[in-house]
Amino acid sequence: MNKKQTIDLDFDRQHIWHPYTSMTQPLPVYPVTHTQDNKIYLATGECLIDGMASWWSAIHGYGHPVLKAAMHHQIDTMSHVMFGGITHQPAIELCKKLVAITPNSLQKVFLADSGSVAVEVAIKMALQYWLSQGITTKQKLMTPLKGYHGDTFAAMSVCDPINSMHSLYSGFLPEHVFVPAPVSQFGQTFDHHEAHQLAEYFAAHHQDVAAFIIEPIVQNAGGMNFYHPEYLKTVRQLCSKYDVLLICDEIATGFGRTGKMFAVEHSQIEPDIMCIGKALTGGTMTLSATLTTDKIAIGISEGEAGVLMHGPTFMGNPLACAVACASIDLLIEQDWAKQIALLNDALSSLHKCTELTHVKNVRTLGAIGVVELTDAVNVEKIQAYFISQGVWVRPFGKLIYLMPPYISTKADIDTLSNAIYCAIEGSHFK
Numbered sequence: 001m002n003k004k005q006t007i008d009l010d011f012d013r014q015h016i017w018h019p020y021t022s023m024t025q026p027l028p029v030y031p032v033t034h035t036q037d038n039k040i041y042l043a044t045g046e047c048l049i050d051g052m053a054s055w056w057s058a059i060h061g062y063g064h065p066v067l068k069a070a071m072h073h074q075i076d077t078m079s080h081v082m083f084g085g086i087t088h089q090p091a092i093e094l095c096k097k098l099v100a101i102t103p104n105s106l107q108k109v110f111l112a113d114s115g116s117v118a119v120e121v122a123i124k125m126a127l128q129y130w131l132s133q134g135i136t137t138k139q140k141l142m143t144p145l146k147g148y149h150g151d152t153f154a155a156m157s158v159c160d161p162i163n164s165m166h167s168l169y170s171g172f173l174p175e176h177v178f179v180p181a182p183v184s185q186f187g188q189t190f191d192h193h194e195a196h197q198l199a200e201y202f203a204a205h206h207q208d209v210a211a212f213i214i215e216p217i218v219q220n221a222g223g224m225n226f227y228h229p230e231y232l233k234t235v236r237q238l239c240s241k242y243d244v245l246l247i248c249d250e251i252a253t254g255f256g257r258t259g260k261m262f263a264v265e266h267s268q269i270e271p272d273i274m275c276i277g278k279a280l281t282g283g284t285m286t287l288s289a290t291l292t293t294d295k296i297a298i299g300i301s302e303g304e305a306g307v308l309m310h311g312p313t314f315m316g317n318p319l320a321c322a323v324a325c326a327s328i329d330l331l332i333e334q335d336w337a338k339q340i341a342l343l344n345d346a347l348s349s350l351h352k353c354t355e356l357t358h359v360k361n362v363r364t365l366g367a368i369g370v371v372e373l374t375d376a377v378n379v380e381k382i383q384a385y386f387i388s389q390g391v392w393v394r395p396f397g398k399l400i401y402l403m404p405p406y407i408s409t410k411a412d413i414d415t416l417s418n419a420i421y422c423a424i425e426g427s428h429f430k
């Protein structure tokens, strides 16, 4: 295959919006011609080792032959058909697998098309459930600060109200109950004051609260906070005590990233509703799912509306479902937990960054490594440096982090870690 392409960067700059950018003063974009394994190839000739797994989704790397074969087969059979009034084997197969690998009580699956939409669906499920029970006061959500759940409006309304850009829309967004972000760190001692504080919030607000929504164990885009499993366990207990549903957003943490298949397993709890996305298709197609219990699904279905009010055009897209099945099989057929443990060992090389000034904290969990600086990073400058070092790392705020594809080798991680060390040491981030 001829990988040489002319990429019209002028048109891109004039007409195309990239994520979180200005149209008049955009950050540079790097033209990519192709990807393979854990490498990204630029039109300018560079080959970059990927530390981001395409926003944490490409767990098997790029161009995996098994995923490609699944997609080719499905394209030849049926790329898409509406899901209203129709069903198909790829969706059924996928939902069987999801019911099997997620916590036992999650039995009913809603297929959606992105992480944010899975969160919207989860919120609708919670609200509709209480309405179906004749309880009309439960119209709010409760959530910790520093969370991130997506960019659509209901999802935004439960993102951190201060750190996220979503404060721009604050007048338009529904107001929810924010509790303090988890403080006790994973692997350290749990401060029981956090549990008492949570209990006070539940006691004060439960009558108005339909659900507590949280990213289990890792608060991701809101700050890469690895928190103590006891926090989540406490939330589960309080949800049960106060009749508040628990929504766990596993969109970033699901499929092994934290060392467990799903991060809720660190706390040995089961949510009432769970959202998954990102790595669901191994980073090949957009697909997400919201799973819930029989009790909630039956409640909604026997309520006044009688149906869950959601149905996207590309719901249950067969192509995405087929490749998701292949990706899940690929993951569970290998010793993925061992591979994550090896990556975690390799990521410990980031700890040498602690000797540098401007480094506040270095932490790792599963296949996630984070270097937190004292000041915000100049993304344009550091990214240019990373390209010169042959790596793809995209920091945000004060955080330089790695969430590499699981196929990365120790040598790849060393190259990524070393580039981060040198970027900070050489002040390429200011």
Ligand SMILES: Cc1ncc(COP(=O)(O)O)c(C=O)c1O
Binding pocket: 114, 115, 116, 117, 119, 148, 149, 150, 151, 215, 220, 221, 249, 250, 251, 252, 277, 278
């Ligand atoms: C925890 C979490 N929830 C939801 C989302 C939104 O997913 P999407 O970007 O697919 O809409 C993200 C995306 O980063 C996420 O990390």
